[in-house]
Amino acid sequence: MNVTTSTLSLTVADVDASRDFFCTHLGYQVAVATDGFASLTRDGEAVDIVLLRRGTEVLPPEQRDQRAGGLILALTVTGLDAEERRLRQAGAPITMPLREEPWGERLFQTTDPNGIVVQLVEWAARPEGAPAMTVITPTDGNVTESPNARMTGLAAPSRGSAELSTWTVSMTAGQSGPEHSASREQVWTVTSGALDVTCGDRTETVAAGRTVVLPPGVLRRIHAPRDAEAHVAMRADGVVSLPGTEGTRTLPWAR
Structure with missing residues (x-):
């Protein structure tokens, strides 16, 4: 032919x-x-x-x-x-x-x-046998807006990572996220402002430059007493659950 x-x-x-x-x-x-x-x-x-x-x-x-x-x-x-x-x-x-x-x-x-x-x-050109390095540039397509916060997806399986998902969270003064739990450990590093983080029966104010580690399976809630931003990391297979609802939810910005 x-x-x-x-x-x-x-x-x-x-x-x-x-x-x-x-x-x-x-x-x-x-x-x-x-x-x-x-x-x-x-x-x-x-x-x-x-x-x-x-x-x-x-x-x-x-x-x-x-x-x-x-x-x-x-x-x-x-x-x-x-x-x-x-x-x-x-x-x-x-x-x-x-x-x-x-x-x-x-x-x-x-x-x-x-x-x-x-x-x-x-x-992508790379030396034979060398692992691929991925450089991720956030775009408008990676942003999720909600009444609670603005999430910008960084590393995720859909953007080149295999094990971890990372994203940034921006919250204005007075915003609060819903009470929920995650199936995997999350690490939050506050990069500006401060966040009130409630995990289980404990609440801490986490100021810029500090990091909080949230264990899996424990109810938590994030509140911004003033404008704040944070960087979050979690295993890529993590999902969240909300009290009073059935099943689990994936985080669109972390997929």
Whole structure:
């Protein structure tokens, strides 16, 4: 078999929206286009793309309204960090922040208006046999806002760590987190302000520069008497439980 060109055919609700996304953000060009159809190509080794409007009679009846669930278009690039900055600055949605896998693959994802997931990939260069070092830069996609605090995820399994999750917590004066327990030990280091930490039947005011170790399985509550920030570390498989509720909860910023 002699393959001369590879083309990915995608059925979408809005051909024009996907065509504009791929041409504006990913360097594709329109080769052929008619109503409900666009054939896109790109210089280099990238796969060609055909966009078909859902319901088109070009497809067999049983395929006209199908969409590919879980499909990811992966493009291997150079200069991944610059590409992430370029797309973010251009307004393209970054739907999975840049991360590095333990096996050396660096990647992030963007998604077009029809839900087509595009993954940009670069392989990290490292000496043969050397473990991968991961440098994590927090982005807006790593931030979780709640009525109780603002959490910014740092190390986590989804961002390159294997054993630990770390994150920062910002609380304004008067904010209090819910009473809960964690399945793993947590280490809180207050970096500014102060936190009132209640664990079991003991309450301590932990000022900036001090660290508190919270044991697993014990109810705790965090209150900010004034504006405060802290750095938290926990084993990556830790989950939390809330009194009066069933089951456990993962921490989105620590996954």
